Amino acid sequence: MRSLILSVAALALVGSVNVASAGCLTGAAAGGVAGHMAGHHGLLGAAAGCAVGHHMAKKKGK
Template sequence: MRKYLVAASMLALIAASPLAQAKGCLKGAAVGGVAGHVAGKHGGVGAAAGCAIGHHSAKKKEEAQQAQQTQQQPQQQQPTQQAAPAPANKS
């Protein structure tokens, strides 16, 4: 009975995960859940920790990509030459 309850809980979490919009959480939770289960039947704790770590890693990766894009933008733009101002008329 417990296996069915755990399986139903996992399916519910997987089905609800796109609503959460937590990048990296699902992958980290899967890995953490398996690791926690193997390490001593602590799958829930492992899944929670894996979710947190996966989300943190995904956030760092996204920030690195944004930083790289901002560095590439100035290199792609051509420097514009400004025209010299017209001399002032002294009358």
């Protein structure tokens, strides 16, 4: 439940940050939820999601 609340809070912050950080936040939110559902590994999922989201945002920005 805590990771769901953190995910919602992270998504709320997306509108107030730049593109690369937004990619990290959205990726972390999605990865955190997915990691939690896959076996209570929310932090690991959030870290991986942040890396992927940041990479995709930079790629899209070019």
